[in-house]
Amino acid sequence: MYKIHQTAPNFKILDCTIRDGGLVNDSNFDDETVRAAYLACSEANIDIMEIGFKDSDKIFSRQKFGKWRFCDESDVMEIIGSCGKKISISELADAGKCDWRDFPEKEKSQADIIRCAFYEHQTEDALDIVNSCADKGYQTALCMMAASTLGERAIDCALDKFARSQANIIYLMDSFGALMPEQVETLSDKYCQAAHSAGKLFGIHCHNNLQCAFANTIAAISRGADIADCTLAGLGKGAGNCPTEMLVKYVGQKYKLRPILKAVENFIEPMRKHFRWGFDYPYMISGLLNIHPREAMEFEKSLSLGEKKSIVDFYDKNFKKES
Protein backbone atom coordinates (compact mmCIF):
# COMPACT_ATOMS: atom_id res chain seq x y z
CA MET A 1 0.00 0.00 0.00
CA TYR A 2 1.24 3.47 -0.91
CA LYS A 3 1.70 5.80 2.03
CA ILE A 4 2.63 9.41 2.36
CA HIS A 5 6.41 9.91 2.58
CA GLN A 6 6.30 11.86 5.79
CA THR A 7 4.14 14.30 7.69
CA ALA A 8 5.00 17.30 9.83
CA PRO A 9 6.44 16.21 13.21
CA ASN A 10 3.26 16.83 15.22
CA PHE A 11 0.83 16.36 12.36
CA LYS A 12 -2.84 16.42 13.38
CA ILE A 13 -6.14 15.50 11.75
CA LEU A 14 -9.23 17.64 12.40
CA ASP A 15 -12.58 16.07 11.58
CA CYS A 16 -15.21 18.75 10.92
CA THR A 17 -18.12 16.51 9.90
CA ILE A 18 -20.65 18.04 12.27
CA ARG A 19 -19.54 21.57 11.45
CA ASP A 20 -19.13 21.51 7.64
CA GLY A 21 -21.93 18.96 7.39
CA GLY A 22 -24.11 21.55 9.11
CA LEU A 23 -24.11 23.39 5.80
CA VAL A 24 -25.92 20.37 4.33
CA ASN A 25 -28.63 19.94 6.99
CA ASP A 26 -28.73 23.38 8.63
CA SER A 27 -26.83 21.89 11.57
CA ASN A 28 -29.80 19.70 12.46
CA PHE A 29 -27.88 16.65 13.68
CA ASP A 30 -29.44 14.55 16.42
CA ASP A 31 -27.34 13.88 19.52
CA GLU A 32 -26.92 10.22 18.60
CA THR A 33 -25.13 11.13 15.37
CA VAL A 34 -22.93 13.75 17.01
CA ARG A 35 -22.01 11.30 19.76
CA ALA A 36 -21.25 8.59 17.18
CA ALA A 37 -18.98 10.99 15.29
CA TYR A 38 -17.26 12.00 18.53
CA LEU A 39 -16.67 8.40 19.58
CA ALA A 40 -15.56 7.35 16.09
CA CYS A 41 -13.04 10.19 15.97
CA SER A 42 -11.64 9.35 19.38
CA GLU A 43 -11.44 5.60 18.63
CA ALA A 44 -9.71 6.41 15.33
CA ASN A 45 -7.18 8.55 17.24
CA ILE A 46 -8.19 11.66 15.34
CA ASP A 47 -6.73 14.65 17.12
CA ILE A 48 -9.44 17.29 16.93
CA MET A 49 -13.18 17.25 16.31
CA GLU A 50 -14.94 20.41 15.20
CA ILE A 51 -18.38 20.03 16.72
CA GLY A 52 -20.18 22.97 15.15
CA PHE A 53 -20.49 26.65 14.46
CA LYS A 54 -20.26 29.23 17.22
CA ASP A 55 -22.68 31.56 15.44
CA SER A 56 -25.30 34.04 16.61
CA ASP A 57 -28.99 33.25 16.99
CA LYS A 58 -29.66 36.86 16.05
CA ILE A 59 -28.60 35.85 12.56
CA PHE A 60 -29.50 32.15 12.42
CA SER A 61 -32.97 31.34 13.73
CA ARG A 62 -33.16 28.57 16.30
CA GLN A 63 -36.37 27.44 14.62
CA LYS A 64 -34.60 26.64 11.38
CA PHE A 65 -31.09 25.80 12.52
CA GLY A 66 -30.08 23.03 14.87
CA LYS A 67 -28.06 23.45 18.03
CA TRP A 68 -24.74 22.72 16.28
CA ARG A 69 -25.02 26.12 14.62
CA PHE A 70 -24.59 27.70 18.06
CA CYS A 71 -22.63 25.26 20.23
CA ASP A 72 -24.13 26.30 23.54
CA GLU A 73 -21.91 25.00 26.32
CA SER A 74 -24.69 22.83 27.74
CA ASP A 75 -25.21 21.11 24.37
CA VAL A 76 -21.51 20.38 23.92
CA MET A 77 -21.37 19.15 27.51
CA GLU A 78 -24.28 16.81 26.79
CA ILE A 79 -22.16 14.99 24.17
CA ILE A 80 -18.82 15.05 25.91
CA GLY A 81 -20.12 14.63 29.43
CA SER A 82 -21.57 11.22 28.71
CA CYS A 83 -18.44 10.04 26.89
CA GLY A 84 -15.66 11.83 28.74
CA LYS A 85 -13.37 14.34 27.08
CA LYS A 86 -11.24 12.25 24.75
CA ILE A 87 -10.04 14.56 22.01
CA SER A 88 -9.67 18.28 21.46
CA ILE A 89 -12.83 20.15 20.54
CA SER A 90 -12.97 22.93 17.99
CA GLU A 91 -15.75 25.38 17.14
CA LEU A 92 -15.99 27.66 14.14
CA ALA A 93 -16.96 31.32 14.44
CA ASP A 94 -18.05 33.05 11.22
CA ALA A 95 -16.83 36.64 10.99
CA GLY A 96 -19.85 38.94 10.96
CA LYS A 97 -22.17 36.18 12.14
CA CYS A 98 -21.03 35.48 15.69
CA ASP A 99 -21.25 37.25 19.06
CA TRP A 100 -17.58 36.82 19.77
CA ARG A 101 -17.53 39.36 22.58
CA ASP A 102 -19.86 37.06 24.52
CA PHE A 103 -17.77 33.89 24.13
CA PRO A 104 -16.91 32.52 27.59
CA GLU A 105 -13.40 32.28 28.96
CA LYS A 106 -11.70 29.05 27.90
CA GLU A 107 -11.84 27.63 31.42
CA LYS A 108 -15.65 27.81 31.28
CA SER A 109 -15.88 26.17 27.87
CA GLN A 110 -15.54 22.65 26.48
CA ALA A 111 -13.95 24.10 23.34
CA ASP A 112 -10.17 24.06 23.07
CA ILE A 113 -9.89 25.72 19.69
CA ILE A 114 -11.85 28.54 18.10
CA ARG A 115 -11.39 28.85 14.37
CA CYS A 116 -12.52 31.98 12.61
CA ALA A 117 -13.82 31.75 9.01
CA PHE A 118 -13.86 34.92 6.95
CA TYR A 119 -13.44 36.37 3.50
CA GLU A 120 -10.44 38.57 2.78
CA HIS A 121 -12.47 41.81 3.12
CA GLN A 122 -13.34 40.73 6.69
CA THR A 123 -9.72 40.32 7.75
CA GLU A 124 -9.80 43.03 10.42
CA ASP A 125 -12.93 41.51 12.01
CA ALA A 126 -11.28 38.11 11.97
CA LEU A 127 -8.16 39.42 13.67
CA ASP A 128 -10.30 41.00 16.41
CA ILE A 129 -12.14 37.72 16.94
CA VAL A 130 -9.01 35.61 17.03
CA ASN A 131 -7.09 37.97 19.31
CA SER A 132 -10.04 38.19 21.69
CA CYS A 133 -10.37 34.39 21.80
CA ALA A 134 -6.63 34.03 22.36
CA ASP A 135 -6.89 36.46 25.27
CA LYS A 136 -9.64 34.27 26.71
CA GLY A 137 -7.31 31.28 26.62
CA TYR A 138 -8.34 29.41 23.45
CA GLN A 139 -6.11 28.07 20.73
CA THR A 140 -7.14 29.93 17.58
CA ALA A 141 -7.05 29.59 13.82
CA LEU A 142 -7.44 32.05 10.95
CA CYS A 143 -9.41 30.49 8.07
CA MET A 144 -9.47 32.95 5.18
CA MET A 145 -11.92 31.47 2.69
CA ALA A 146 -11.76 31.25 -1.09
CA ALA A 147 -8.00 31.58 -1.40
CA SER A 148 -8.36 30.50 -5.04
CA THR A 149 -9.95 33.86 -5.87
CA LEU A 150 -7.14 35.99 -4.43
CA GLY A 151 -4.10 37.31 -6.23
CA GLU A 152 -0.59 36.82 -4.90
CA ARG A 153 -0.34 40.33 -3.48
CA ALA A 154 -3.63 40.02 -1.54
CA ILE A 155 -2.50 36.71 -0.07
CA ASP A 156 0.93 38.06 0.87
CA CYS A 157 -0.67 41.06 2.51
CA ALA A 158 -3.12 38.88 4.45
CA LEU A 159 -0.41 36.43 5.55
CA ASP A 160 1.64 39.36 6.80
CA LYS A 161 -1.26 40.47 9.02
CA PHE A 162 -1.90 36.91 10.19
CA ALA A 163 1.74 36.58 11.22
CA ARG A 164 1.34 39.52 13.58
CA SER A 165 -1.86 38.11 15.17
CA GLN A 166 -2.20 35.83 18.18
CA ALA A 167 -3.58 33.00 16.00
CA ASN A 168 -1.93 29.61 16.45
CA ILE A 169 -2.88 28.22 13.06
CA ILE A 170 -3.13 29.72 9.57
CA TYR A 171 -5.31 27.82 7.13
CA LEU A 172 -5.23 27.51 3.37
CA MET A 173 -8.93 27.21 2.50
CA ASP A 174 -9.99 26.03 -0.96
CA SER A 175 -13.61 26.93 -0.29
CA PHE A 176 -14.64 26.80 -3.94
CA GLY A 177 -12.86 23.52 -4.65
CA ALA A 178 -11.15 25.21 -7.58
CA LEU A 179 -7.53 24.34 -6.91
CA MET A 180 -5.49 21.48 -8.35
CA PRO A 181 -2.61 19.75 -6.52
CA GLU A 182 0.08 21.76 -8.31
CA GLN A 183 -1.52 25.03 -7.19
CA VAL A 184 -2.00 23.71 -3.68
CA GLU A 185 1.70 22.91 -3.55
CA THR A 186 2.64 26.44 -4.58
CA LEU A 187 0.19 28.04 -2.13
CA SER A 188 1.19 25.62 0.64
CA ASP A 189 4.82 26.66 0.32
CA LYS A 190 3.76 30.27 0.77
CA TYR A 191 1.35 29.67 3.67
CA CYS A 192 3.64 27.21 5.41
CA GLN A 193 6.59 29.55 5.27
CA ALA A 194 4.52 32.48 6.57
CA ALA A 195 3.05 30.38 9.39
CA HIS A 196 6.24 28.67 10.48
CA SER A 197 8.37 31.77 10.48
CA ALA A 198 5.83 33.39 12.80
CA GLY A 199 5.87 30.34 15.10
CA LYS A 200 2.43 29.24 13.94
CA LEU A 201 1.03 26.08 12.40
CA PHE A 202 -0.16 25.65 8.82
CA GLY A 203 -3.53 23.97 8.12
CA ILE A 204 -5.31 22.77 4.98
CA HIS A 205 -9.06 22.62 4.19
CA CYS A 206 -10.24 21.38 0.78
CA HIS A 207 -13.48 20.88 -1.15
CA ASN A 208 -14.24 18.28 -3.78
CA ASN A 209 -15.68 20.22 -6.74
CA LEU A 210 -12.95 18.93 -9.05
CA GLN A 211 -12.61 15.56 -7.25
CA CYS A 212 -9.37 16.83 -5.81
CA ALA A 213 -10.12 17.31 -2.09
CA PHE A 214 -8.12 14.24 -1.10
CA ALA A 215 -5.32 14.79 -3.64
CA ASN A 216 -5.04 18.44 -2.58
CA THR A 217 -4.99 17.56 1.11
CA ILE A 218 -2.17 15.09 0.52
CA ALA A 219 -0.35 17.69 -1.60
CA ALA A 220 -0.49 20.18 1.30
CA ILE A 221 0.61 17.56 3.82
CA SER A 222 3.57 16.69 1.61
CA ARG A 223 4.42 20.40 1.68
CA GLY A 224 4.42 20.60 5.46
CA ALA A 225 0.81 21.03 6.62
CA ASP A 226 0.60 20.57 10.38
CA ILE A 227 -3.17 20.08 10.42
CA ALA A 228 -5.52 18.66 7.79
CA ASP A 229 -9.31 18.91 7.77
CA CYS A 230 -11.64 16.13 6.68
CA THR A 231 -15.19 14.85 7.18
CA LEU A 232 -16.85 11.46 7.45
CA ALA A 233 -18.04 10.39 3.98
CA GLY A 234 -16.87 13.79 2.79
CA LEU A 235 -20.07 15.27 4.29
CA GLY A 236 -19.91 19.02 3.82
CA LYS A 237 -20.89 22.05 1.85
CA GLY A 238 -21.61 21.43 -1.81
CA ALA A 239 -19.23 18.92 -3.30
CA GLY A 240 -18.10 18.04 0.20
CA ASN A 241 -14.70 17.69 1.81
CA CYS A 242 -11.69 15.43 1.95
CA PRO A 243 -13.09 12.12 3.25
CA THR A 244 -11.79 11.20 6.71
CA GLU A 245 -11.79 7.51 5.77
CA MET A 246 -9.29 8.09 2.96
CA LEU A 247 -7.09 10.45 4.91
CA VAL A 248 -6.67 8.29 8.03
CA LYS A 249 -5.71 5.18 6.05
CA TYR A 250 -3.42 6.97 3.66
CA VAL A 251 -1.58 8.86 6.40
CA GLY A 252 -1.46 5.68 8.47
CA GLN A 253 0.55 6.19 11.68
CA LYS A 254 -1.66 6.09 14.78
CA TYR A 255 -4.92 6.58 12.87
CA LYS A 256 -7.52 3.82 12.48
CA LEU A 257 -10.00 3.39 9.65
CA ARG A 258 -12.45 0.86 11.07
CA PRO A 259 -14.27 3.09 13.62
CA ILE A 260 -14.58 5.75 10.93
CA LEU A 261 -16.14 3.33 8.45
CA LYS A 262 -18.58 2.15 11.12
CA ALA A 263 -19.81 5.67 11.78
CA VAL A 264 -19.94 6.39 8.05
CA GLU A 265 -22.03 3.30 7.39
CA ASN A 266 -24.39 3.64 10.34
CA PHE A 267 -24.85 7.38 10.71
CA ILE A 268 -23.63 9.43 7.75
CA GLU A 269 -24.50 7.41 4.63
CA PRO A 270 -28.14 7.02 5.82
CA MET A 271 -28.42 10.84 5.61
CA ARG A 272 -28.41 10.49 1.81
CA LYS A 273 -32.10 9.58 2.07
CA HIS A 274 -32.76 13.24 2.84
CA PHE A 275 -29.75 15.23 1.70
CA ARG A 276 -27.45 15.45 -1.29
CA TRP A 277 -23.75 16.21 -1.03
CA GLY A 278 -20.56 15.28 -2.82
CA PHE A 279 -19.24 15.63 -6.34
CA ASP A 280 -21.80 16.37 -9.05
CA TYR A 281 -21.83 18.26 -12.34
CA PRO A 282 -23.05 21.63 -11.00
CA TYR A 283 -20.22 21.62 -8.45
CA MET A 284 -17.76 20.67 -11.17
CA ILE A 285 -18.95 23.70 -13.12
CA SER A 286 -18.67 26.08 -10.15
CA GLY A 287 -15.22 24.63 -9.39
CA LEU A 288 -14.08 25.09 -12.99
CA LEU A 289 -15.39 28.67 -12.87
CA ASN A 290 -13.78 29.27 -9.47
CA ILE A 291 -17.03 30.68 -8.07
CA HIS A 292 -19.10 30.14 -4.91
CA PRO A 293 -21.19 26.95 -5.25
CA ARG A 294 -24.34 28.87 -4.26
CA GLU A 295 -26.25 28.21 -7.49
CA ALA A 296 -24.97 24.67 -7.68
CA MET A 297 -26.30 24.06 -4.17
CA GLU A 298 -29.72 25.42 -5.20
CA PHE A 299 -29.68 23.10 -8.22
CA GLU A 300 -28.93 20.13 -5.97
CA LYS A 301 -31.60 21.16 -3.48
CA SER A 302 -34.18 21.20 -6.27
CA LEU A 303 -33.10 17.69 -7.24
CA SER A 304 -33.49 16.50 -3.66
CA LEU A 305 -37.03 17.91 -3.70
CA GLY A 306 -37.75 15.76 -6.73
CA GLU A 307 -37.58 18.52 -9.36
CA LYS A 308 -36.14 17.66 -12.75
CA LYS A 309 -33.24 19.85 -13.75
CA SER A 310 -30.95 19.82 -16.75
CA ILE A 311 -27.23 20.01 -16.26
CA VAL A 312 -26.86 21.32 -19.82
CA ASP A 313 -29.18 24.22 -18.92
CA PHE A 314 -27.09 24.87 -15.82
CA TYR A 315 -23.98 24.90 -17.98
CA ASP A 316 -25.56 27.29 -20.48
CA LYS A 317 -26.58 29.66 -17.72
CA ASN A 318 -23.17 29.69 -16.05
CA PHE A 319 -20.96 29.69 -19.11
CA LYS A 320 -23.06 32.23 -21.00
CA LYS A 321 -20.36 34.84 -20.87
CA GLU A 322 -17.65 32.38 -21.87
CA SER A 323 -19.17 30.70 -24.89
Added chain:
Amino acid sequence: MYKIHQTAPNFKILDCTIRDGGLVNDSNFDDETVRAAYLACSEANIDIMEIGFKDSDKIFSRQKFGKWRFCDESDVMEIIGSCGKKISISELADAGKCDWRDFPEKEKSQADIIRCAFYEHQTEDALDIVNSCADKGYQTALCMMAASTLGERAIDCALDKFARSQANIIYLMDSFGALMPEQVETLSDKYCQAAHSAGKLFGIHCHNNLQCAFANTIAAISRGADIADCTLAGLGKGAGNCPTEMLVKYVGQKYKLRPILKAVENFIEPMRKHFRWGFDYPYMISGLLNIHPREAMEFEKSLSLGEKKSIVDFYDKNFKKES
Protein backbone atom coordinates in the same frame (compact mmCIF):
# COMPACT_ATOMS: atom_id res chain seq x y z
CA MET B 1 -10.69 29.76 -14.15
CA TYR B 2 -7.54 27.76 -13.51
CA LYS B 3 -6.07 26.06 -16.55
CA ILE B 4 -3.20 23.72 -17.11
CA HIS B 5 0.08 25.55 -17.74
CA GLN B 6 0.83 23.82 -20.98
CA THR B 7 0.36 20.52 -22.73
CA ALA B 8 2.62 18.54 -25.06
CA PRO B 9 2.76 20.17 -28.53
CA ASN B 10 0.39 17.69 -30.23
CA PHE B 11 -1.54 16.73 -27.13
CA LYS B 12 -4.53 14.44 -27.76
CA ILE B 13 -7.54 13.28 -25.77
CA LEU B 14 -8.77 9.70 -26.17
CA ASP B 15 -12.30 9.00 -24.96
CA CYS B 16 -12.72 5.30 -24.12
CA THR B 17 -16.28 5.40 -22.73
CA ILE B 18 -17.63 2.58 -24.89
CA ARG B 19 -14.55 0.44 -24.29
CA ASP B 20 -13.86 0.87 -20.56
CA GLY B 21 -17.59 1.26 -19.93
CA GLY B 22 -17.95 -2.18 -21.50
CA LEU B 23 -16.52 -3.54 -18.26
CA VAL B 24 -19.62 -2.15 -16.53
CA ASN B 25 -22.31 -3.53 -18.88
CA ASP B 26 -20.49 -6.39 -20.61
CA SER B 27 -20.17 -4.16 -23.68
CA ASN B 28 -23.94 -4.22 -24.20
CA PHE B 29 -24.35 -0.67 -25.49
CA ASP B 30 -27.11 -0.01 -27.98
CA ASP B 31 -26.16 1.68 -31.26
CA GLU B 32 -27.92 4.89 -30.26
CA THR B 33 -25.62 5.35 -27.27
CA VAL B 34 -22.47 4.50 -29.22
CA ARG B 35 -23.49 6.91 -31.97
CA ALA B 36 -24.24 9.63 -29.39
CA ALA B 37 -20.81 9.13 -27.82
CA TYR B 38 -19.17 9.23 -31.24
CA LEU B 39 -20.96 12.43 -32.24
CA ALA B 40 -20.33 14.06 -28.85
CA CYS B 41 -16.62 13.29 -29.08
CA SER B 42 -16.36 14.66 -32.58
CA GLU B 43 -18.36 17.82 -31.74
CA ALA B 44 -16.17 18.33 -28.66
CA ASN B 45 -13.07 18.05 -30.89
CA ILE B 46 -11.83 15.02 -29.01
CA ASP B 47 -9.04 13.43 -31.02
CA ILE B 48 -9.62 9.71 -30.64
CA MET B 49 -12.56 7.52 -29.63
CA GLU B 50 -11.97 3.98 -28.45
CA ILE B 51 -15.09 2.17 -29.60
CA GLY B 52 -14.61 -1.18 -27.94
CA PHE B 53 -12.57 -4.31 -27.37
CA LYS B 54 -11.14 -6.35 -30.20
CA ASP B 55 -11.49 -9.60 -28.24
CA SER B 56 -12.22 -13.17 -29.23
CA ASP B 57 -15.67 -14.77 -29.20
CA LYS B 58 -13.98 -18.02 -28.32
CA ILE B 59 -13.36 -16.45 -24.89
CA PHE B 60 -16.27 -14.00 -24.56
CA SER B 61 -19.64 -15.48 -25.48
CA ARG B 62 -21.72 -13.47 -27.93
CA GLN B 63 -24.77 -14.43 -25.89
CA LYS B 64 -23.51 -12.60 -22.82
CA PHE B 65 -21.33 -9.86 -24.30
CA GLY B 66 -22.42 -7.13 -26.65
CA LYS B 67 -20.88 -6.36 -30.01
CA TRP B 68 -18.49 -3.76 -28.60
CA ARG B 69 -16.52 -6.58 -27.04
CA PHE B 70 -15.59 -7.74 -30.53
CA CYS B 71 -15.71 -4.68 -32.81
CA ASP B 72 -16.62 -6.54 -35.99
CA GLU B 73 -15.92 -4.27 -38.94
CA SER B 74 -19.59 -4.24 -39.98
CA ASP B 75 -20.66 -3.04 -36.53
CA VAL B 76 -18.11 -0.23 -36.44
CA MET B 77 -19.10 0.70 -40.00
CA GLU B 78 -22.74 0.88 -38.89
CA ILE B 79 -21.86 3.69 -36.46
CA ILE B 80 -19.34 5.57 -38.52
CA GLY B 81 -20.98 5.01 -41.87
CA SER B 82 -24.09 6.92 -40.91
CA CYS B 83 -22.12 9.80 -39.38
CA GLY B 84 -19.04 9.93 -41.58
CA LYS B 85 -15.54 9.37 -40.23
CA LYS B 86 -14.87 12.39 -38.07
CA ILE B 87 -12.25 11.35 -35.54
CA SER B 88 -9.68 8.61 -35.15
CA ILE B 89 -10.99 5.24 -33.98
CA SER B 90 -9.17 3.03 -31.52
CA GLU B 91 -9.85 -0.56 -30.46
CA LEU B 92 -8.36 -2.42 -27.53
CA ALA B 93 -6.98 -5.94 -27.84
CA ASP B 94 -6.50 -7.87 -24.59
CA ALA B 95 -3.36 -10.03 -24.60
CA GLY B 96 -4.39 -13.66 -24.32
CA LYS B 97 -8.01 -12.87 -25.17
CA CYS B 98 -7.87 -11.77 -28.78
CA ASP B 99 -7.33 -13.46 -32.17
CA TRP B 100 -4.75 -10.93 -33.26
CA ARG B 101 -3.47 -13.05 -36.12
CA ASP B 102 -6.92 -12.65 -37.73
CA PHE B 103 -7.09 -8.85 -37.47
CA PRO B 104 -7.59 -7.36 -40.94
CA GLU B 105 -5.08 -5.14 -42.68
CA LYS B 106 -5.55 -1.49 -41.68
CA GLU B 107 -6.86 -0.58 -45.14
CA LYS B 108 -9.78 -2.97 -44.60
CA SER B 109 -10.58 -1.66 -41.12
CA GLN B 110 -12.27 1.42 -39.66
CA ALA B 111 -9.81 1.33 -36.76
CA ASP B 112 -6.80 3.62 -36.88
CA ILE B 113 -5.23 2.57 -33.61
CA ILE B 114 -4.96 -0.82 -31.92
CA ARG B 115 -4.01 -0.64 -28.27
CA CYS B 116 -2.88 -3.77 -26.49
CA ALA B 117 -3.67 -4.22 -22.78
CA PHE B 118 -1.61 -6.73 -20.84
CA TYR B 119 -0.03 -7.52 -17.51
CA GLU B 120 3.73 -7.48 -17.17
CA HIS B 121 4.01 -11.28 -17.40
CA GLN B 122 2.30 -11.07 -20.82
CA THR B 123 4.84 -8.62 -22.24
CA GLU B 124 6.13 -10.93 -24.97
CA ASP B 125 2.56 -11.64 -26.17
CA ALA B 126 1.83 -7.93 -26.19
CA LEU B 127 4.93 -7.18 -28.26
CA ASP B 128 3.89 -9.82 -30.79
CA ILE B 129 0.41 -8.30 -31.04
CA VAL B 130 1.63 -4.74 -31.37
CA ASN B 131 4.33 -5.57 -33.91
CA SER B 132 1.87 -7.59 -35.98
CA CYS B 133 -0.67 -4.75 -35.93
CA ALA B 134 2.03 -2.24 -36.87
CA ASP B 135 2.99 -4.47 -39.81
CA LYS B 136 -0.67 -4.40 -40.89
CA GLY B 137 -0.59 -0.61 -40.95
CA TYR B 138 -2.20 0.39 -37.64
CA GLN B 139 -0.94 2.90 -35.12
CA THR B 140 -0.32 0.91 -31.93
CA ALA B 141 -0.06 1.38 -28.19
CA LEU B 142 1.38 -0.73 -25.38
CA CYS B 143 -0.81 -0.55 -22.27
CA MET B 144 0.90 -2.46 -19.46
CA MET B 145 -1.70 -2.64 -16.70
CA ALA B 146 -1.31 -2.25 -12.94
CA ALA B 147 1.93 -0.25 -13.04
CA SER B 148 1.35 0.52 -9.34
CA THR B 149 2.18 -3.09 -8.47
CA LEU B 150 5.55 -3.18 -10.24
CA GLY B 151 8.95 -2.36 -8.82
CA GLU B 152 11.29 0.09 -10.49
CA ARG B 153 13.45 -2.63 -12.04
CA ALA B 154 10.45 -4.42 -13.61
CA ILE B 155 9.23 -1.14 -15.08
CA ASP B 156 12.67 -0.21 -16.42
CA CYS B 157 13.02 -3.63 -17.99
CA ALA B 158 9.57 -3.40 -19.59
CA LEU B 159 10.16 0.13 -20.88
CA ASP B 160 13.40 -1.04 -22.43
CA LYS B 161 11.52 -3.73 -24.36
CA PHE B 162 8.77 -1.28 -25.35
CA ALA B 163 11.36 1.10 -26.74
CA ARG B 164 12.55 -1.58 -29.14
CA SER B 165 8.99 -2.41 -30.34
CA GLN B 166 7.06 -0.91 -33.23
CA ALA B 167 4.49 0.62 -30.83
CA ASN B 168 3.76 4.31 -31.35
CA ILE B 169 2.52 4.98 -27.82
CA ILE B 170 3.57 3.75 -24.38
CA TYR B 171 0.95 4.07 -21.67
CA LEU B 172 1.22 4.50 -17.93
CA MET B 173 -1.82 2.54 -16.67
CA ASP B 174 -3.02 2.99 -13.09
CA SER B 175 -5.43 0.07 -13.42
CA PHE B 176 -5.96 -0.30 -9.68
CA GLY B 177 -6.43 3.43 -9.04
CA ALA B 178 -3.77 3.20 -6.37
CA LEU B 179 -1.46 6.02 -7.37
CA MET B 180 -1.38 9.57 -6.06
CA PRO B 181 -0.32 12.62 -8.12
CA GLU B 182 3.20 12.67 -6.67
CA GLN B 183 3.77 9.05 -7.73
CA VAL B 184 2.23 9.71 -11.14
CA GLU B 185 4.70 12.55 -11.61
CA THR B 186 7.65 10.31 -10.81
CA LEU B 187 6.42 7.49 -13.04
CA SER B 188 5.48 9.93 -15.82
CA ASP B 189 9.03 11.27 -15.90
CA LYS B 190 10.30 7.72 -16.35
CA TYR B 191 7.72 6.67 -18.97
CA CYS B 192 7.90 9.95 -20.86
CA GLN B 193 11.66 9.84 -21.11
CA ALA B 194 11.63 6.21 -22.27
CA ALA B 195 8.91 6.91 -24.85
CA HIS B 196 10.30 10.14 -26.21
CA SER B 197 13.87 8.93 -26.52
CA ALA B 198 12.55 6.03 -28.61
CA GLY B 199 10.55 8.42 -30.79
CA LYS B 200 7.25 7.30 -29.28
CA LEU B 201 4.41 9.06 -27.49
CA PHE B 202 3.58 8.81 -23.80
CA GLY B 203 -0.03 8.18 -22.70
CA ILE B 204 -1.85 8.18 -19.36
CA HIS B 205 -4.84 6.09 -18.20
CA CYS B 206 -6.17 6.51 -14.64
CA HIS B 207 -8.86 5.05 -12.39
CA ASN B 208 -10.74 6.76 -9.61
CA ASN B 209 -10.44 4.45 -6.58
CA LEU B 210 -8.80 7.19 -4.52
CA GLN B 211 -10.73 10.04 -6.21
CA CYS B 212 -7.51 10.90 -8.02
CA ALA B 213 -8.20 9.94 -11.66
CA PHE B 214 -8.55 13.57 -12.75
CA ALA B 215 -5.73 14.88 -10.53
CA ASN B 216 -3.44 12.08 -11.74
CA THR B 217 -4.30 12.70 -15.38
CA ILE B 218 -3.47 16.37 -14.99
CA ALA B 219 -0.25 15.45 -13.16
CA ALA B 220 0.83 13.27 -16.10
CA ILE B 221 -0.12 15.94 -18.65
CA SER B 222 1.95 18.48 -16.74
CA ARG B 223 4.85 16.00 -17.00
CA GLY B 224 4.57 15.71 -20.76
CA ALA B 225 1.83 13.16 -21.55
CA ASP B 226 1.01 13.28 -25.27
CA ILE B 227 -2.30 11.43 -24.91
CA ALA B 228 -4.74 11.26 -22.00
CA ASP B 229 -7.61 8.79 -21.60
CA CYS B 230 -11.01 9.68 -20.19
CA THR B 231 -14.65 8.57 -20.27
CA LEU B 232 -18.03 10.30 -20.25
CA ALA B 233 -19.29 10.56 -16.65
CA GLY B 234 -16.18 8.58 -15.69
CA LEU B 235 -17.99 5.43 -16.91
CA GLY B 236 -15.57 2.55 -16.58
CA LYS B 237 -14.36 -0.42 -14.63
CA GLY B 238 -14.95 -0.24 -10.90
CA ALA B 239 -14.37 3.25 -9.58
CA GLY B 240 -14.37 4.52 -13.15
CA ASN B 241 -12.02 6.76 -15.09
CA CYS B 242 -10.99 10.38 -15.45
CA PRO B 243 -14.21 12.16 -16.49
CA THR B 244 -14.07 13.54 -20.04
CA GLU B 245 -16.18 16.54 -18.98
CA MET B 246 -13.56 17.67 -16.46
CA LEU B 247 -10.60 17.02 -18.70
CA VAL B 248 -11.88 18.89 -21.77
CA LYS B 249 -12.77 22.02 -19.81
CA TYR B 250 -9.63 22.05 -17.72
CA VAL B 251 -7.33 21.52 -20.69
CA GLY B 252 -9.32 24.08 -22.66
CA GLN B 253 -7.75 24.75 -26.06
CA LYS B 254 -9.89 23.41 -28.92
CA TYR B 255 -12.00 21.13 -26.70
CA LYS B 256 -15.67 21.82 -25.97
CA LEU B 257 -17.62 20.78 -22.87
CA ARG B 258 -21.22 21.29 -23.96
CA PRO B 259 -21.60 18.33 -26.39
CA ILE B 260 -19.98 16.10 -23.77
CA LEU B 261 -22.42 17.21 -21.06
CA LYS B 262 -25.34 16.60 -23.41
CA ALA B 263 -24.27 13.02 -24.07
CA VAL B 264 -23.57 12.50 -20.36
CA GLU B 265 -27.02 13.76 -19.40
CA ASN B 266 -29.00 11.97 -22.10
CA PHE B 267 -27.16 8.67 -22.54
CA ILE B 268 -24.67 7.88 -19.81
CA GLU B 269 -26.24 9.07 -16.54
CA PRO B 270 -29.50 7.18 -17.33
CA MET B 271 -27.42 3.96 -17.23
CA ARG B 272 -27.23 4.37 -13.44
CA LYS B 273 -30.74 2.89 -13.29
CA HIS B 274 -29.18 -0.47 -14.11
CA PHE B 275 -25.46 -0.24 -13.36
CA ARG B 276 -23.20 1.06 -10.63
CA TRP B 277 -19.82 2.65 -11.30
CA GLY B 278 -17.67 5.37 -9.81
CA PHE B 279 -16.06 5.98 -6.45
CA ASP B 280 -17.38 3.96 -3.53
CA TYR B 281 -15.93 2.54 -0.30
CA PRO B 282 -15.03 -0.94 -1.63
CA TYR B 283 -13.04 0.67 -4.45
CA MET B 284 -11.38 2.99 -1.98
CA ILE B 285 -10.31 -0.08 -0.01
CA SER B 286 -8.97 -1.91 -3.07
CA GLY B 287 -7.17 1.28 -4.13
CA LEU B 288 -5.61 1.71 -0.69
CA LEU B 289 -4.53 -1.95 -0.79
CA ASN B 290 -3.24 -1.59 -4.36
CA ILE B 291 -5.14 -4.70 -5.47
CA HIS B 292 -7.43 -5.60 -8.37
CA PRO B 293 -10.97 -4.29 -7.73
CA ARG B 294 -12.41 -7.76 -8.45
CA GLU B 295 -13.99 -8.25 -5.02
CA ALA B 296 -15.08 -4.63 -4.83
CA MET B 297 -16.86 -5.06 -8.17
CA GLU B 298 -18.65 -8.17 -6.85
CA PHE B 299 -19.70 -6.20 -3.77
CA GLU B 300 -21.11 -3.43 -5.98
CA LYS B 301 -22.86 -5.94 -8.22
CA SER B 302 -24.62 -7.43 -5.19
CA LEU B 303 -25.77 -3.93 -4.22
CA SER B 304 -27.14 -3.31 -7.70
CA LEU B 305 -29.12 -6.57 -7.35
CA GLY B 306 -30.66 -5.19 -4.19
CA GLU B 307 -28.61 -7.19 -1.68
CA LYS B 308 -27.64 -5.54 1.58
CA LYS B 309 -23.92 -5.51 2.19
CA SER B 310 -21.82 -4.00 4.96
CA ILE B 311 -18.79 -1.97 4.07
CA VAL B 312 -17.35 -2.66 7.53
CA ASP B 313 -17.56 -6.41 6.78
CA PHE B 314 -15.82 -5.78 3.46
CA TYR B 315 -13.11 -3.87 5.29
CA ASP B 316 -12.70 -6.65 7.87
CA LYS B 317 -12.36 -9.26 5.15
CA ASN B 318 -9.81 -7.31 3.13
CA PHE B 319 -7.74 -5.86 5.95
CA LYS B 320 -7.70 -9.09 7.97
CA LYS B 321 -3.99 -9.56 7.48
CA GLU B 322 -3.26 -5.93 8.29
CA SER B 323 -5.13 -5.38 11.53
